[in-house]
Amino acid sequence: MHVTKITVAAPAKINLFLHIVGKREDGYHLLDSLVAFADYGDVIEVEESDKISVDITGSYNEQLSGLPPENNLVWKAAVALQKYLSEPLGAKIILRKNLPIASGIGGGSADAAATLRALKELWQIDIAEEKLSEIALGLGSDVPVCLYGKPALMRGIGEQITPVVFQENIYVVLINPNIPLNTGEIFNNYDCKGGVVQKNLDISSIAELVDKNGYKNDLESAAISKLPIIAEILAGIRSSDDCFLARMSGSGATCFGLYHDEISANKAAKGLKEMFPKSWCVSARIL
Ligand code: C5P
Numbered sequence: 001m002h003v004t005k006i007t008v009a010a011p012a013k014i015n016l017f018l019h020i021v022g023k024r025e026d027g028y029h030l031l032d033s034l035v036a037f038a039d040y041g042d043v044i045e046v047e048e049s050d051k052i053s054v055d056i057t058g059s060y061n062e063q064l065s066g067l068p069p070e071n072n073l074v075w076k077a078a079v080a081l082q083k084y085l086s087e088p089l090g091a092k093i094i095l096r097k098n099l100p101i102a103s104g105i106g107g108g109s110a111d112a113a114a115t116l117r118a119l120k121e122l123w124q125i126d127i128a129e130e131k132l133s134e135i136a137l138g139l140g141s142d143v144p145v146c147l148y149g150k151p152a153l154m155r156g157i158g159e160q161i162t163p164v165v166f167q168e169n170i171y172v173v174l175i176n177p178n179i180p181l182n183t184g185e186i187f188n189n190y191d192c193k194g195g196v197v198q199k200n201l202d203i204s205s206i207a208e209l210v211d212k213n214g215y216k217n218d219l220e221s222a223a224i225s226k227l228p229i230i231a232e233i234l235a236g237i238r239s240s241d242d243c244f245l246a247r248m249s250g251s252g253a254t255c256f257g258l259y260h261d262e263i264s265a266n267k268a269a270k271g272l273k274e275m276f277p278k279s280w281c282v283s284a285r286i287l
């Protein structure tokens with residue numbers, strides 16, 4: 001059946017750990033990162049149209065609405081996929097922007113990945129997953145893992161994805177001070193001495209990923225130097241009842257806390273919002 005309107009979720013990406021294991025000659029860093037997704041995020045809607053257009057709604061639309069549409073990753077994803085059409089087709093794309101911008105939880109990457117999925121279906125393009133993943137990587141290093149959309153180890157600069165299955169239900173609180181951080185700047189401020197890829201990683205439980213086992217986010221101190229409130233937020237999360245892990249995601253500034261039950265996560269989110277009233281703070285379930 002041919003559908004004319006498609007809605008795809010663009011969930012927030014969380015780097016449960018992020019280790020930097022090297023640097024390429026072109027300046028890109030080699031990563032060893034465990035990624036999961038929250039049942040909270042942006043939403044992409046696509047409809048048939050004769051040309052490509054992007055309308056932005058949602059609580060964070062203002063930060064993006066002033067920019068030329070060609071600069072939006074959603075637009076770039078649509079144009080990249082259009083090349084695989086045998087006849088010229090367009091799409092009216094609506095981005096519901098619920099996630100803060102430049103915040104380390106992959107909002108732009110998740111939007112680009114959701115756009116690829118939605119338009120592949122709308123335009124009924126027969127394209128191999130590997131090819132789609134290649135297009136995704138061309139849009140940004142986090143886009144392939146967002147395209148995969150399930151827990152995975154992400155290696156290389158983001159092109160190597162290894163699926164991971166978690167056995168337990170985990171709840172998360174995401175908190176961002178509503179101050180954007182530039183990914184490139186944070187990576188550049190990181191003093192890369194190399195590192196080791198966790199070769200024999202056999203992860204089935206998120207609870208094993210606590211700091212004492214050596215897992216961390218290597219970019220945390222570079223981000224804290226730029227934005228000291230991140231350290232305060234992490235301390236706030238750590239002090240919430242029943243939190244078993246507090247860490248920063250990606251290049252920041254969003255930090256997350258993990259909880260075994262929904263009630264604790266909801267209670268922590270409420271407390272953290274009171275502690276940091278200017279912040280964006282939500283609780284969600286890890287997908
Ligand atoms: O790929 P993306 O556009 O998200 O990256 C933004 C910037 O972050 C890059 O230009 C690069 O400076 C830095 N980066 C990096 N290593 C990565 C990913 C990003 O150095 N693996």
